[in-house]
Amino acid sequence: MRFAFTDEQLAFRDAVRELFARECPPSTVRDAWTNDTGRTGTLWSRLAEMGVLGALLELRDVDVVLVLEESGSAAVPEPLVEHSLAVPLLPDPARAAAGDITVVTAFEGQGVAAYAQSADIVVTGGADGVFVLDDFDVTPILGAVDGSRRLAQVSGSGTRVGDGDAFRAAFDRGALGTAAQLVGLGRRMLDMTVAYVSERRQFGAPVGSFQAVKHRLADARIALEFARPLVYRAAWSMSEADAESSLHVSMAKAAAGDAALLAARAALQCHGAMGYSFEYDLHLFMKRAWALAAAWGDAAVHRAHVGRAIL
Amino acid sequence: MDLTFTAEEEAFRAECREWLEANVPRGLASGDTREGFAAHLEWERALFEARWAVVSWPEEYGGRDASAMEWLIFEEEYYRAGGPQRVTQNGIFLLAPTVFEFGTQEQKDRILPRMAAAQDLWCQGWSEPNAGSDLAGIQSKAVRDHAAGGWRLSGQKTWTTRGAFCTHLFGLFRSDPEAERHRGLTYFLVPLDAPGVTVRGFGRLDGDEGFAEVFLDDVFVPDAHVLGEVHQGWGVAMATTSSERGLTLRSPGRFTATAARLVDLWRQRADPADTRLRDAVTRAWIDADAYRWQTFLTVTRMTAGEQLGAESSMTKVFWSDLDVRMHETALELLGADAETDDSGWMKGYQFALSGPIYAGTNEIQRNVIAERVLGLPRR
Numbered sequence: 298m299r300f301a302f303t304d305e306q307l308a309f310r311d312a313v314r315e316l317f318a319r320e321c322p323p324s325t326v327r328d329a330w331t332n333d334t335g336r337t338g339t340l341w342s343r344l345a346e347m348g349v350l351g352a353l354l355e356l357r358d359v360d361v362v363l364v365l366e367e368s369g370s371a372a373v374p375e376p377l378v379e380h381s382l383a384v385p386l387l388p389d390p391a392r393a394a395a396g397d398i399t400v401v402t403a404f405e406g407q408g409v410a411a412y413a414q415s416a417d418i419v420v421t422g423g424a425d426g427v428f429v430l431d432d433f434d435v436t437p438i439l440g441a442v443d444g445s446r447r448l449a450q451v452s453g454s455g456t457r458v459g460d461g462d463a464f465r466a467a468f469d470r471g472a473l474g475t476a477a478q479l480v481g482l483g484r485r486m487l488d489m490t491v492a493y494v495s496e497r498r499q500f501g502a503p504v505g506s507f508q509a510v511k512h513r514l515a516d517a518r519i520a521l522e523f524a525r526p527l528v529y530r531a532a533w534s535m536s537e538a539d540a541e542s543s544l545h546v547s548m549a550k551a552a553a554g555d556a557a558l559l560a561a562r563a564a565l566q567c568h569g570a571m572g573y574s575f576e577y578d579l580h581l582f583m584k585r586a587w588a589l590a591a592a593w594g595d596a597a598v599h600r601a602h603v604g605r606a607i608l
Numbered sequence: 609m610d611l612t613f614t615a616e617e618e619a620f621r622a623e624c625r626e627w628l629e630a631n632v633p634r635g636l637a638s639g640d641t642r643e644g645f646a647a648h649l650e651w652e653r654a655l656f657e658a659r660w661a662v663v664s665w666p667e668e669y670g671g672r673d674a675s676a677m678e679w680l681i682f683e684e685e686y687y688r689a690g691g692p693q694r695v696t697q698n699g700i701f702l703l704a705p706t707v708f709e710f711g712t713q714e715q716k717d718r719i720l721p722r723m724a725a726a727q728d729l730w731c732q733g734w735s736e737p738n739a740g741s742d743l744a745g746i747q748s749k750a751v752r753d754h755a756a757g758g759w760r761l762s763g764q765k766t767w768t769t770r771g772a773f774c775t776h777l778f779g780l781f782r783s784d785p786e787a788e789r790h791r792g793l794t795y796f797l798v799p800l801d802a803p804g805v806t807v808r809g810f811g812r813l814d815g816d817e818g819f820a821e822v823f824l825d826d827v828f829v830p831d832a833h834v835l836g837e838v839h840q841g842w843g844v845a846m847a848t849t850s851s852e853r854g855l856t857l858r859s860p861g862r863f864t865a866t867a868a869r870l871v872d873l874w875r876q877r878a879d880p881a882d883t884r885l886r887d888a889v890t891r892a893w894i895d896a897d898a899y900r901w902q903t904f905l906t907v908t909r910m911t912a913g914e915q916l917g918a919e920s921s922m923t924k925v926f927w928s929d930l931d932v933r934m935h936e937t938a939l940e941l942l943g944a945d946a947e948t949d950d951s952g953w954m955k956g957y958q959f960a961l962s963g964p965i966y967a968g969t970n971e972i973q974r975n976v977i978a979e980r981v982l983g984l985p986r987r
Contacts, residue, residue, distance in 0.1 A: 298617060298677055299610045300904040301912070359609055491982050506985040508971075511978030518977055519922045526901035527894070533611050548894045597887065604890040608874055 300526070302363065310363035313349055317371035323578040326445050329374035334415045335447035336374055344375070345396025353381035354394050358470065362477045362532035369478025370485040372585045374445040376401045376412035378474035382467050383420040386427055386458055393418065404468055408592040409438055409448040419451050420458075422467060427459035443588040445581065469546045472593040473535060476528045476546070476553035482586045483521045483553075483560035489579060490514060490564040493571070510567050517563040520556035527552045544606050547599035554590035554599075561586045611904075613681070620674070621681045627658060628689035638955075639695040640818030645773040648695040652726035662700050662724045669716070670724035676907045680859055687865035695770060699723045699730030701856040703778045706795070706847050710836035718832075719797070733765040733779025733798070733822055734845070740767075741972050743780075744789040744842070748824065750781035750796065758830040759783070761796060761804075764823050769966075771820025772809030775800055780841045793841035797833040798824070814958040855907070855920075857967065858927050860900040866934050866956075867896035870941075873953075877941045888937045895930050899923070918980035921973040928963030928970060935960045 302310075320340050329335050344350050353361050361381075368377050376399060383400040384393045393400045398417035403410035405423035413419055414437060419430045433453030441448045459467075491514065494505030504510055531549035534542035561583040565572045572579040590596070613621065633651050637644030655661040656670060664679040665671025674682065694700070700723060707719055722728040739745040748763025761781055771777070777798045784792030800807055804827035809817040836844035874889045902923070910916060935957035939946040946954060964970040978984040 298613050298904055298908070300901070300908045301609060303609070487982075491984060495983070495985055502987070503985045505978075506987045508975065511982075511984055512971070512974040514982055514984070515922075515925070515974035515977035518982060519926055522919075522922050523895070523898040523902050523926055526905045527898050529609075529905070530611060530901050533609055537611075548897065551891075552894060552898060600887055600890045600894065601883075603894060604886050607871055607893055608878075608886060608889065 306360055306363060310367060313364045314367045316347065317367055317373060321371045321373050323581055326372045326374055326581045330444035336415055341375055341396060350396040351394060354384050357536035358473060358532040359536040362529060365474045365477035366481040369481030372582050378471055382470040386420055386467060387429060388458060403451040406468060406594055407471055410451050411446050411448055413449040413451050414447055422464035424461045426457050426461055427463050428455040429458050430455035443584040446588050469543050472550045473531050473546045475589050475593045476550040479553040479557035479586060479589050480521060480525050480528055482582055483557040486560045486564040486582050487517050490567050494567050513563045513567060517560040520559045524552035524556040544603055547602040550594060551596040551599040554596045557586040558590050617677060617681060620678050621685060624682050624685040628685055628691060632689045632691050636692050638816050639693050640770060640816035645695055648692060649726050651692060652696050656725045669720040676910055680903060680907060683859040684861035687861040696726050698732050698769060702732060703730050706835060706844060709847055710844050728776050729774040730776045730778055731768050731771045731774040733768055733777040735767045736764060737766055741969050746780050746782055746793060748781045750783040750794055756828060758828055761824045761827040761829060764821060766821040768820045768822050770818055771822055772807055772817055777822060780845055784839050790842040792839050794838050795835040795841035795844040796829055797835055798829055802827050814955060860903050863896040863927055863930055864900055867893045870934050870938055873938055873941050885940060892934045892937060899927055918976050921976040924967060925970045925973050931960040931963050
């Protein structure tokens with residue numbers, strides 16, 4: 298038993314963290330709310346150049362789970378999870394693997410398809426199998442809560458490339474990647490809040506010195522502390538094709554979603570009216586957390602999956 | 609990362625399991641009663657004779673030199689097999705790590721083998737009537753007796769777990785009357801049969817005589833009974849609190865075993881259509897597993913040489929709240945039968961309720977997490 302990442306895995310994470318800090322600051326996420334594509338414009342090609350997109354496809358889940366966590370922490374408005382699970386399902390993945398085109402998913406159970414308007418290929422999935430749609434129509438869903446995660450209904454017919462088992466395995470990768478992003482989002486919101494309540498003064502003291510604030514943030518920190526190992530364990534199980542990997546993913550997604558929602562709630566409350574302002578960045582991360590906690594199966598769905606196995 | 613157990617770890621697990629399944633006693637009375645305590649001592653001595661009492665200690669003191677990971681495996685197997693509470697725990701899990709770190713060779717040789725063999729039984733003498741969460745408010749005094757080569761202790765300790773059944777107490781006393789708060793405290797080891805000691809047991813929430821108050825009236829202890837440096841008791845004591853909050857006192861094996869019993873109870877008692885309780889049971893099971901994996905992550909870091917600090921406060925809040933939640937869920941599954949339950953859930957619930965209070969209340973732990981893990985400003 299050795300539950301730790303390798304130096305290479307950590308170095309990869311650090312490199313991507315720096316890239317996101319530089320190329321996907323909150324202003325970029327905010328821009329995606331209103332620009333034409335709902336995405337970043339340049340980050341996708343930078344990720345391709347740096348080999349990150351390729352790595353997401355080629356490496357094992359345990360090698361990339363930290364990278365996806367970072368993408369959550371930066372609220373990167375790009376279909377990293379969808380693309381990296383869908384590309385291996387394509388009959389001819391070369392162009393997609395290079396990042397020249399974008400592939401997204403419209404799987405049963407993931408919620409409405411994200412980033413489909415700017416996608417070149419959509420892969421659908423369900424109990425009857427996996428289908429690749431080259432030719433499809435999208436109907437944008439307006440008014441989704443996270444404006445930097447554009448949603449659309451997808452229709453079209455395609456080629457069957459996998460069976461129900463292939464769908465379920467790919468779905469688990471979507472839930473796992475989303476769980477990793479939720480942990481990153483939770484951590485980011487907590488970091489923002491710790492910084493804010495350490496600066497903000499009322500009654501002659503930083504509000505972060507008051508126990509009512511401290512205890513709320515401590516609880517968010519605890520939830521994240523105990524969700525993270527479940528996410529990493531699920532990534533390892535997926536990499537090793539463990540017989541229970543699907544259950545491990547469900548445990549991870551349920552815990553990560555709950556932890557991120559708790560962190561979001563604490564972050565908003567402890568920011569006071571500042572966090573309630575649209576101009577302030579907190580809501581960019583909070584709304585992503587709301588969206589991702591619901592997507593790819595919410596906590597109740599995943600706990601029901603675990604419950605069917607253990608009860 | 610390799611989340612499988614090594615062949616050695618699996619062999620160790622198999623050895624634990626085989627012995628425990630053959631030897632764990634059934635139906636012992638509560639170790640927090642006088643009769644029950646005696647029965648538990650027999651079990652503790654059987655554990656010692658088979659070298660399972662203190663697996664992580666060096667062999668010369670009765671242990672097996674087990675690694676932290678092996679110790680966790682032992683704990684999983686112990687509670688999986690239905691092993692009873694460890695009435696020796698405050699000695700072997702709280703005092704012993706401090707003796708290993710701060711004790712002289714003479715103290716180690718004198719204290720540890722008798723502790724491992726359950727010949728000396730140790731209770732913790734920290735809390736006082738006016739020093740609970742505010743532990744640094746300790747008022748019990750230690751006055752130097754130069755002529756006799758020791759100290760004279762006076763004061764009152766309270767909420768001392770199993771104090772009425774133990775033979776020795778480890779505790780903090782104010783040795784420098786000029787110093788305040790954390791300064792000027794000394795860590796003493798006190799035989800409870802020393803002249804001037806009076807111990808009065810009293811009932812805990814469940815009525816068992818698991819608590820005691822210990823009165824000390826000019827009790828003489830020789831210098832050899834000081835652990836660590838004089839006036840440095842706070843720092844010495846903090847070494848035990850991090851192990852108390854952290855791994856040793858309440859390892860994941862306890863809670864995964866409780867979660868498994870809760871799943872069994874669900875199978876026996878639940879209305880399968882009750883989605884709320886189904887969700888609660890599943891959540892408890894996942895949380896217990898989360899504690900298990902968080903611990904493997906922590907132990908891997910420790911094995912790589914990292915020191916654990918305030919993170920142990922997160923662990924303490926998590927397992928104690930989880931334990932309460934699991935018992936609440938069990939009582940809901942029992943429904944009206946909860947009132948007369950004698951299968952352990954009602955008793956266990958009352959014990960679980962102590963978890964968020966002892967070893968530093970969860971409110972204190974949340975302060976520690978906020979200030980030392982998150983870095984929020986102190987008041």
